[in-house]
Amino acid sequence: MTDIEFDTEGVKKKFMFVNSKPPYGTIYALEVLEMILISAAFEQHAVIAFIDDGVYQIKKGHNTKATGMKNFSPTYGVVEMEKEDADEDEDIDMVWRIVVEKESMEARGLTEDDFVVDVEVLDSAEMAELMAEQEVVLAG
């Protein structure tokens, strides 16, 4: 079958990628990253949110040598670059945010310094406000 194309000319939506699962035990953390990177080409607004055990996805120092799994952590460097590009290029109307829920982070013994990317830490009420604004919510 041939690809079906949609008319998305000029469409600008608010996407949110919700990460709530711990890394490595399941594949969601890795495959959601592939989603996030592909979305950059479409120049949509995007919020990458970490809640519950999802906050462990961006913990520094992942070392998967002994488990033999693929370490997806360096890919967050690419996500951060895409975000910086979007922030700095004034011709592109595209805002990317990386946000962490404070309550989830603290319950899990983590602080901002534990993360491999720069994040905005939001409390539950602020996270709820931000989530309420989102138009397309994708999770894994």
Next chain:
Amino acid sequence: MTDIEFDTEGVKKKFMFVNSKPPYGTIYALEVLEMILISAAFEQHAVIAFIDDGVYQIKKGHNTKATGMKNFSPTYGVVEMEKEDADEDEDIDMVWRIVVEKESMEARGLTEDDFVVDVEVLDSAEMAELMAEQEVVLAG
């Protein structure tokens, strides 16, 4: 490749099948039943245990018409027959027990009358004792 056979002549072990997941949301409840039925032919001791959300697997009145899924509930009638055969045939040294953890059942608003099979209700301490005796613990 051809089947490799083990010498299991005269082996009699204590098997336990642990059901802890709710039915239909995932396939475990159905596929563990296939395991239990096959095991009957090997005349081993077996405990079929329901703990946590697993107690919902034997709730009466499953009706899967609208979801279109396969209703595995009638298969518990077959399990009960296998158990009765084992109980009544004095030539077969094989004990089957169907046990439910009381605390799990009560937390979920269920009573013995809710179940599609006759069960022994054990409290956590009794269940812990029984579990400790088992030699082969299979779960799904």
Next chain:
Amino acid sequence: MNKLHTVNKSPFDRSALATCLRLAKSGSSVLLIEDGVYAALAGTAKSGMIEDRKGDLKFYVLGADLDARGLSEKPMIDGVETVDYGGFVDLVCEHDSVHSWL
């Protein structure tokens, strides 16, 4: 925005419902499907989760999933409305956006 939240996990085993209730804004709706329907039962150790939020959230449960699990004759928490797959579609359309709490 007026959100529809869906929860498909048992409140006894998983944290999805608790997270949804923590992060759903007042006035939005929650539809329980699949193993999420157990949260709609009255008289369980987890009934309080929904009872406590009946005032500021609207709750729905998918009837097909109650039936599959043999729960249709069990008492439901007051105010939880049962819908079929068509009703699920209507809820999706009546709200501005859908958030699935996986």
Next chain:
Amino acid sequence: MNKLHTVNKSPFDRSALATCLRLAKSGSSVLLIEDGVYAALAGTAKSGMIEDRKGDLKFYVLGADLDARGLSEKPMIDGVETVDYGGFVDLVCEHDSVHSWL
């Protein structure tokens, strides 16, 4: 019988560890693997689960899974012993039977 229990689920999201601790007999051992290793961390909201049972259960954690998750330099609960896959095999052999809490 002297049992080895394995738990591979996060204590924050899933009930598996709580169930294991409720039904494991005094004197048996618990090995945390995969997403179960988060329960071995000191200073989290769930650290108490293992701290409370250190007296009557012996706890182990798989180092490979701590490493993968970037936890090897984080403080662990006192008394939890780290093993590698070879140590996992040894534990299986030293105990009479294995119960995986899935």
Next chain:
Amino acid sequence: MKIGVLVNEGPFTHQASDSAYHFTKAAIEKGHDVMRVFFYYDGVNNANKLSEPQSDDRNLVKMWGELANEHNLDLVVCVAAALRRGIKDEILADGFRISGLGQLIELGMAADRMVVFGD
């Protein structure tokens, strides 16, 4: 209304594919335009034409294919997720096509509502 559907889990193992199927069917019956159903993560296993459930069980792979053929429904399997899991053209079921993840983002952009079914 234009609706997009995402399926994250494989058939039988998780109810997500069943729920997505019944939702999609109901949406079509109500006259909505289900623009595309996108299969990601283990959802790609819904497109394995070798799947042969027991005779008294539903055949989800076939059901999706028939729904697609009856209603000209676009069933797209993510190529990256599919390669990893061994879902390739030689076993791709009737009614499905393999394409890139961009087609999911486009779906999110084009649809009025996006509904996700997963674990």
Next chain:
Amino acid sequence: MKIGVLVNEGPFTHQASDSAYHFTKAAIEKGHDVMRVFFYYDGVNNANKLSEPQSDDRNLVKMWGELANEHNLDLVVCVAAALRRGIKDEILADGFRISGLGQLIELGMAADRMVVFGD
């Protein structure tokens, strides 16, 4: 010591297959007899030879097959679980064989220890 291993989940999606692989390898290296690795539930997807992970990721299907060939390890895929999920002879990877669930019960009977990896 005679050890039996049960794998309940598919490759990549869940770590169960990775953990079982490293456990099995370590057991063999310590001189134990891993009598059989039985694949049930989604575990049957570990035997799909079409699986083609990214070049920088591990290839679990191949790793299991190689371990089997090196150490004469018996990898058995449950026929009922496999049929449902479309794992058939035409896509069965090297080193695996398809057989009945009785082979799991026999494994439990014959092995000194049975270890289960799942979700």
